[in-house]
Amino acid sequence: MATATAPSRVAAATEPRTKGKRINLGRAAAWAAMIILILITLFPFYWMLRTAFSTTKSLFTDPASLLPVDFTTGAFQRVLGLATPAEAQAEGGSGAAVNFWLYLRNSVVFATLATAGQVFFCALAAYAFARLRWPGRNIVFFLFLTALMVPPIFTMLPNFILIKNLGLINTFPGLILPYFLMTPFAIFFLRQFFLGISREIEEAAKLDGAGHWRIFFRIVLPMSTAPMVTLFILTFINMWNEYFWPLLVGGGENVRVLTLAIGIFRSQTPQGSPDWAGLMAAVLIAALPILILFFAFAKKVVNSIGFSGLK
């Protein structure tokens, strides 16, 4: 996709345009608008943080304070199960046990396995589409792509029946299987990169007697680590954030993922109003792995968003 070509295009477009020219009012206004939009984007994150470090009870006394009210890490302790029920209730929590670590583990297992399987098997398929010659290749590839046009819910309903009939409701295989073997997007994404790898290296390897397995594992994969990593991150984020499919097949405590657990956490409302500090702490911890992953690979993710065939 755009990842391979974007950097050069960006570089070409980056030459300073109005450097040294007079600072005009329009430009200042444009920056002001930009900054406001960035603030709208970021402020809710700050509010999440501010609330998570407050005491739920005190939030009522000072709801508009920009700083945490009655600064405490109690909400995090509560969510992570480090506080006793009495302590939790004193700060406005529900006192009910939250198996947050279990849900975190479930999210990690679900997202990691689904992503790893998908990236690996799609890399195999993408190689066959990009580098091997076989009759029907383009037709099969086109059929794969048409699956992108079908709204997910349309296939998820029958998939639920399938998983149910297989007896896999509330199991990790049931959660993971529909994502494990392929998504049309992943195949498309990797095929684009494999098409770009020089054939000469491959031909040389062939002369040395290397088969396609060797070429795939020793040449193509090592040369494609960048797109593989990008795809892995994009897929992992999507899996981590998935809600609908786990709602259908993974409601059980033993496989419940974080997105699902947060919805349930919010409905445990003491005194008619949710444990806001606890909820924000939970949400913050649930988002943290993705945010860390993003900050580590921000450039890759940001540059991968764009168009490919369009020119």
Place this chain on the structure above:
Amino acid sequence: MSSGAVDTVEPVVAADFKRSAVRGTDKPPGRGDLGIALIFILPALIGFLVFYVYPFFRGFYFSMTRYNLLGTPQFIGLDNFTRLFQDPLFWNALLVTVEYVLINIVLQTILAVAIAVLMHRLTQSTVIRGLILLPFLISNVIAAMLWFWMLDYQIGLVNEFISFLGLDRIAFFGDSAWAIPTIAIVNVWRHMGYTALLVFAGLQMIPHYVYEAASVDGSTEWKSFWRITMPLLRPVLALVLVITVTGSFQVFDTVAVTTRGGPGNASRVIQYYIYQKGFTEGQFGYASALSVILFIILATVALIQLRMLRAGESDLA
């Protein structure tokens, strides 16, 4: 899955269909690699057949059955569809969804184009692009919870501000007139940065000399935006709209964790209605029929959009 607009962090692929198929045919396929190719493709092919093709046809079949998830599906022909057209809740769901899509898409597109153009004219900073993308990385559920808190009636920050201005507090999620606009705006917040990056990618395909020529001719930024940027951006915008609109029609997560369709039927969007019919009321056949209708609507909307916006033809020939 799916809520708001586009729900997955993915580069847009729609445009590539034809081009890549053509590229694939450079060298005529021989028979030579068929055996090994089958092995490479086998896992993905199984996944495709079992989790895409099979459910695709099964979905149509279930839509013509009565099925409560316990017994076996009973074939009843088109009964679900005739029932559906007389179901006021279905029409309500459709109406509510369309309202959601309109508010969501109009606001989101305007903001996304604004952000993209501002970035394009001001900065190429990856940091800013990363910050703008941030809301899109957290899940719909988290975004919904965050705004559920900020928009709380009693002590939410937004209502504190509203009452500070001397206005009446608003029950954003609890008032039937506000529920849909509120959910739409929450998802605008989550998706505008991502949409902006898509538009931004499109803007970078417009060569700078066009702007330079315009400014030499005395064109203002404002004029250049309407005379150059918008016309040249049209094919990109068309694709972005097809993707965001079809995504927007499938809003679910935000509704499921905040209003649950309420108050009354005020926010019972189509996908939530499908979920309720299929999984809480045990009318799986009927839910499947609803999803067939949703599929047809989405396909139609996408086709009309592509036609109207003449996607694929660029003025930059």
